Amino acid sequence: xxxxxxxxxxxxxxVLQSLRDDQAQRSPRDFLGSLLENTSPVSPTxxxxxxxxxxxxxxxxxxxxxxxxxxxAPGDPIQALVGEFPAPExxxxxxxxxxxxxxxxxxxxxxxLKNVLTGDLGFSFYYRQPVASVILDRVPATLQLxxxxxxxxxxxxxxxxxxxxxxxxxxxxxxxSAFSLFGYCVPAFWLGQMLMVIFSIExxxxxxxxxxxxxxxxxxxxxxxxxxxxxLLPFAxxxxxxxxxxxxxxxxxxxxxAFEDFVMVARAKGLAEKDVTARHMVPNALMPVVTIIGVDVxxxxxxSVLVETVFGWPGIGRLMYESIVKRDYPVLMGNFLITTALxxxxxxxxxxxxxxxxPRVKYKK
Amino acid sequence: xxxxQLWRQFKRNRAAAISLYFVIALILAAIFASELSPYDPFALxxxxxxxxQSDHWMGTDDLGRDTLSRVIHGTRVPLLxxxxxxATSLLLGILIGSASGYFGGLxxxxxxxxxxxxxxxxxxxxxxxxxxxxxxGIMKIVLVIGILGWPEIARVVRAQFLSFREREFVLxxxxxxxxxxxxxxxxxxxxxxxxxxxxxxILVARAILxxxxxxxxxxxxxxxxxxxxxxSEAQERISASxxxxxxxxxxxxxLVLCVNLFGDGINDVLNPKLRxx
Numbered sequence: 001x002x003x004x005x006x007x008x009x010x011x012x013x014x015v016l017q018s019l020r021d022d023q024a025q026r027s028p029r030d031f032l033g034s035l036l037e038n039t040s041p042v043s044p045t046x047x048x049x050x051x052x053x054x055x056x057x058x059x060x061x062x063x064x065x066x067x068x069x070x071x072x073a074p075g076d077p078i079q080a081l082v083g084e085f086p087a088p089e090x091x092x093x094x095x096x097x098x099x100x101x102x103x104x105x106x107x108x109x110x111x112x113l114k115n116v117l118t119g120d121l122g123f124s125f126y127y128r129q130p131v132a133s134v135i136l137d138r139v140p141a142t143l144q145l146x147x148x149x150x151x152x153x154x155x156x157x158x159x160x161x162x163x164x165x166x167x168x169x170x171x172x173x174x175x176x177s178a179f180s181l182f183g184y185c186v187p188a189f190w191l192g193q194m195l196m197v198i199f200s201i202e203x204x205x206x207x208x209x210x211x212x213x214x215x216x217x218x219x220x221x222x223x224x225x226x227x228x229x230x231x232l233l234p235f236a237x238x239x240x241x242x243x244x245x246x247x248x249x250x251x252x253x254x255x256x257x258a259f260e261d262f263v264m265v266a267r268a269k270g271l272a273e274k275d276v277t278a279r280h281m282v283p284n285a286l287m288p289v290v291t292i293i294g295v296d297v298x299x300x301x302x303x304s305v306l307v308e309t310v311f312g313w314p315g316i317g318r319l320m321y322e323s324i325v326k327r328d329y330p331v332l333m334g335n336f337l338i339t340t341a342l343x344x345x346x347x348x349x350x351x352x353x354x355x356x357x358x359p360r361v362k363y364k365k
Numbered sequence: 366x367x368x369x370q371l372w373r374q375f376k377r378n379r380a381a382a383i384s385l386y387f388v389i390a391l392i393l394a395a396i397f398a399s400e401l402s403p404y405d406p407f408a409l410x411x412x413x414x415x416x417x418q419s420d421h422w423m424g425t426d427d428l429g430r431d432t433l434s435r436v437i438h439g440t441r442v443p444l445l446x447x448x449x450x451x452a453t454s455l456l457l458g459i460l461i462g463s464a465s466g467y468f469g470g471l472x473x474x475x476x477x478x479x480x481x482x483x484x485x486x487x488x489x490x491x492x493x494x495x496x497x498x499x500x501x502g503i504m505k506i507v508l509v510i511g512i513l514g515w516p517e518i519a520r521v522v523r524a525q526f527l528s529f530r531e532r533e534f535v536l537x538x539x540x541x542x543x544x545x546x547x548x549x550x551x552x553x554x555x556x557x558x559x560x561x562x563x564x565x566x567i568l569v570a571r572a573i574l575x576x577x578x579x580x581x582x583x584x585x586x587x588x589x590x591x592x593x594x595x596x597s598e599a600q601e602r603i604s605a606s607x608x609x610x611x612x613x614x615x616x617x618x619x620l621v622l623c624v625n626l627f628g629d630g631i632n633d634v635l636n637p638k639l640r641x642x
Contacts, residue, residue: 058486061482066494080498181622185618193614194611197603201603310600327497335490340490
C-alpha cells in the first residue's frame with residue numbers, strides 16, 4: 001500500500017514540476033506584476049493588445065519556417081508549393097512567377113510573405129480549392145470536438161482534484177490518482193481504438209466513424225442527438241488525458257495551499273470546512289491550473305490529429321492526415337500556420353479567464 | 366554521478382525501482398529481439414488473422430506475421446527514438462539555457478523569446494510537417510523530436526544559471542581569471558545537470574508517445590517495425606481482429622508509465638528541495 005501511495009501521490013513529480021515551471025514562466029502574472037507596479041488597475045484592452053502584439057512575430061516566424069521547408073524539401077521547390085500532383089503546366093508557370101522562383105532568395109521570401117499575409121495559402125490540387133478555404137471548412141468540426149473536451153476536462157478535472165485533496169490517501173483519492181496516472185500514460189489514439197472496440201463494435205451503443213449519420217435526413221432534436229452520439233467517443237478519447245493532467249495538478253495545488261497561513265486563519269476564525277475550501281482554498285489553488293490549461297491547448301491539437309484519424313472526424317486533424325497521405329504540401333503548411341494562430345487565440349482566451357479569476361486584478365470600469 | 370548512496374535512496378521508491386528494471390528488460394529485449402522472437406517479424410506465415418493461441422501468443426496479422434515477434438521487434442524504435450531524441454534535446458537545451466542564463470541581456474531576451482515560440486507552436490503539427498516534407502528516416506525522426514524538446518531543458522538550465530551566476534564560488538572563479546567557457550562548464554553547469562535530467566525523463570516519455578503518433582499516421586521509418594505502425598495497421602481491421610491493437614497499445618502505455626515512474630524516482634533523489642524533507 002505504501003508503494004501504491006508513493007506511486008500515486010508524489011506531489012512533486014517531474015511532470016507537475018515542469019508544468020509548474022511553465023506556469024511560472026508563462027503566466028500573465030509576471031506581466032501583470034510589472035504592470036501593477038506602474039499603473040495599478042490593468043485595462044484588459046491593453047492586455048489583449050499586448051498579447052496580440054507578441055503573437056505577430058510568432059506567426060511571421062511560422063511563415064518563414066514554411067518557406068525554409070519549401071527550399072529544404074528534396075526536389076524542386078515547385079513540388080512543395082503545388083504538392084505531388086500532375087498540375088497543369090500553365091499553373092506551374094503561374095506559381096513560378098507568383099513566388100518569384102527565378103529571383104534571388106530574399107525576393108522569394110518577401111513574395112511568399114506577401115502572398116501568405118494577403119490570405120493566399122496556395123491551391124490544393126487534391127481538393128481543387130484554395131488551401132485557406134479547405135482548412136477553414138474543417139475548423140468548425142475540430143472546435144466542436146475540442147472546445148467541449150477543453151471545458152469538460154477543465155471543470156471535471158478541477159472537481160476531481162478538489163475531491164482527491166479533501167481526504168488524501170483515502171479510497172476516493174487513490175482511485176482518482178490511479179485514474180490520472182492511467183490517463184497520463186495511455187496514448188490518446190489507442191484509447192480511442194479501445195473505446196471504439198468496446199462501445200461501438202462489441203456493445204453497438206455508439207457509432208464509430210464520422211460526425212453524423214451519412215444520408216440520414218434528420219432535423220431538430222434528432223439531428224442534435226445524432227451528432228452527440230457521434231461526438232461521445234472521440235470526445236472521451238481526447239478529454240481523458242487532459243482530465244488526468246488537470247486533476248493531478250489541482251490535487252497537488254490544493255494540498256500546497258492547505259498549509260498556507262490564510263487557510264489556518266480561516267479555520268481559526270471558525271469557518272465551516274466547506275467554506276474554507278470553497279472560498280479560501282479553491283480560488284487560490286485554481287490559478288496554476290488555469291495556466292496549465294492554456295499550455296495544454298497545443299497538446300490538445302496533437303490529440304485531435306490522432307483521435308480525428310481514428311474516428312474519421314472531418315476536422316483539421318484528419319485533414320492533416322489526409323494531406324500527408326496525398327502529399328498535399330500546401331495544405332500541410334497552411335494547416336500548421338492556421339493551427340498556430342488558433343493555439344495563440346485559445347491561449348489568449350485562457351489568459352483572459354486567468355485575469356478574470358485573479359483576485360488581485362481589478363478592471364477600470 | 367550515481368553513488369551507492371544515491372542508489373539506496375532511489376531504491377526506496379519501489380515503483381521507480383521496478384520501473385527501472387522493466388525498462389532495462391525492454392532494452393535487453395530490443396537488443397536481443399531476433400533471439401527472443403519465436404518467428405521472423407517479416408516472414409509470411411500460413412495462417413492470416415489468427416486469434417491469440419498457443420502457437421501465436423498475440424495472434425497474427427493479415428499477412429500471417431506473428432504479432433508477438435513484431436511487438437518484440439517494435440521495442441527498438443520507441444527506445445531508440447526516446448533516448449536519442451532526448452539526448453539531442455539535452456545537448457541543445459543545455460547550450461541554449463547556459464548561454465541565456467549566463468550572458469543575460471539581449472542574448473537572453475532573444476533566446477527566451479524563441480523558446481517561448483517553440484513552446485506555443487503546436488509541435489506535433491510541426492513534426493508531422495517536417496517529416497512529411499523531408500522524409501521519414503529514423504534519424505530524421507530522432508532529430509525532429511529532439512529539436513522540438515529543447516525549450517523545456519533550456520528553461521530549467523537557465524533558471525539554475527540565474528540563481529548560481531552571482532554565488533561566491535562563481536565570483537571567485539571569475540576573480541582568478543577563469544574564462545567564460547570554464548566558468549560555464551566547470552563551475553555552474555554541474556549544478557544545472559540534476560534538474561535537467563529530471564525534465565529529460567519526462568521528455569523520454571513524450572518522445573515515445575510522439576514517435577508512436579508519427580508512426581500511427583504513417584510517418585514512421587518504413588523499414589522498421591514500431592508499436593505505432595502496428596497500431597496503424599490494426600486500425601483497418603480493428604472490428605474483426607482486436608488483438609492486433611491491444612498488445613502494441615499496452616506495450617506503449619506500459620513503457621510510458623515506467624519511464625514516468627522512473628522519472629519520479631530520479632526526481633526524489635536529485636531534487637534538493639525534496640531531499641531536505
